[in-house]
Amino acid sequence: MTTLPPLREVIARHGLSASKALGQNFLFDEQLLDRIAAIPGSLDGAKVLEVGPGPGGLTRALLRAGAEVTAIEMDRRCLPALAELEAAFPGKLKVIEGDAMKIDPATLFDGPYHIASNLPYNVGTALFTGWLSGEAWPPQWSSLTLMFQEEVARRIVAEPNTSAYGRLAVLAQWRSKAKLALKVHRSAFTPPPKVMSAIVHVVPGEAPAGVSMRVLERLTEAAFGQRRKMLRQSVKGMPGAIEALERLGIDAQRRAETLTVDEFVQVARELTAPKD
Numbered sequence: 001m002t003t004l005p006p007l008r009e010v011i012a013r014h015g016l017s018a019s020k021a022l023g024q025n026f027l028f029d030e031q032l033l034d035r036i037a038a039i040p041g042s043l044d045g046a047k048v049l050e051v052g053p054g055p056g057g058l059t060r061a062l063l064r065a066g067a068e069v070t071a072i073e074m075d076r077r078c079l080p081a082l083a084e085l086e087a088a089f090p091g092k093l094k095v096i097e098g099d100a101m102k103i104d105p106a107t108l109f110d111g112p113y114h115i116a117s118n119l120p121y122n123v124g125t126a127l128f129t130g131w132l133s134g135e136a137w138p139p140q141w142s143s144l145t146l147m148f149q150e151e152v153a154r155r156i157v158a159e160p161n162t163s164a165y166g167r168l169a170v171l172a173q174w175r176s177k178a179k180l181a182l183k184v185h186r187s188a189f190t191p192p193p194k195v196m197s198a199i200v201h202v203v204p205g206e207a208p209a210g211v212s213m214r215v216l217e218r219l220t221e222a223a224f225g226q227r228r229k230m231l232r233q234s235v236k237g238m239p240g241a242i243e244a245l246e247r248l249g250i251d252a253q254r255r256a257e258t259l260t261v262d263e264f265v266q267v268a269r270e271l272t273a274p275k276d
């Protein structure tokens with residue numbers, strides 16, 4: 001097995017002081033990184049997209065697990081450290097210097113791939129919702145293993161009738177299975193962020209038939225936009241929504257957070273193909 005220098009030494013040698021603007025909180029604990037890389041299951045021979053490899057902590061764990069990694073990093077200061085990893089795992093790591101917000105991962109792979117990332121917090125949710133929002137389903141990615149602030153992770157896996165339940169939960173659960181895979185203490189990062197973190201693992205499920213993603217999005221936006229109001233108030237601007245609730249026997253006096261993901265799907269289906 002290739003022996004790599006400790007990550008702290010890599011950071012020091014390349015002068016990689018953490019940049020707040022780039023959401024840089026690095027992980028150095030190799031055991032923890034190996035545990036994270038194990039979350040998707042066996043990666044031996046699998047293709048993996050990593051966003052924000054930084055000095056390459058998670059990258060080396062993914063490579064150790066046998067993955068072929070394509071990594072997108074915005075901070076060019078990290079490139080020499082990543083070049084050392086490329087040399088240690090010949091042909092297994094491709095580094096793209098750029099902004100992950102501007103790169104469609106589908107253009108990087110011609111087959112299935114996993115996404116694993118200790119996401120920069122400032123763009124994490126936007127990247128995540130983008131990966132979940134394609135009309136075509138199943139997506140080309142086979143799984144997402146992503147670090148979030150714990151509060152965001154809890155919103156992704158939230159159940160109805162909780163304050164964390166909202167648009168993010170419906171988006172993440174209506175045609176995917178999302179679970180909280182690992183809590184990560186703030187002290188595991190350098191520098192430690194103000195809040196705790198957690199890793200969410202998502203795999204695509206079956207897409208319910210006859211439901212448009214856009215309609216579901218508009219519905220949840222309206223319903224949770226006024227989450228304290230009854231549905232008859234919050235969704236009244238959506239033509240046909242009140243009638244759809246009636247047809248389905250869903251009491252319009254309920255509030256958005258009491259509807260299950262399946263109930264949102266049923267309403268969206270009615271609105272996707274309105275009845276006469």
Ligand SMILES: C[S@@+](CC[C@H](N)C(=O)[O-])C[C@H]1O[C@@H](n2cnc3c(N)ncnc32)[C@H](O)[C@@H]1O
Pocket residue numbers: 022023024025026027028051052053054055056057058059072073074075078098099100101118119120121123
């Ligand atoms: C939380 S750090 C994680 C670093 C490393 N993977 C680790 O676990 O120690 C986030 C990384 O994402 C990079 N980054 C921030 N915004 C980015 C973007 N829009 N596209 C690509 N990389 C980005 C940062 O430079 C940083 O290296």
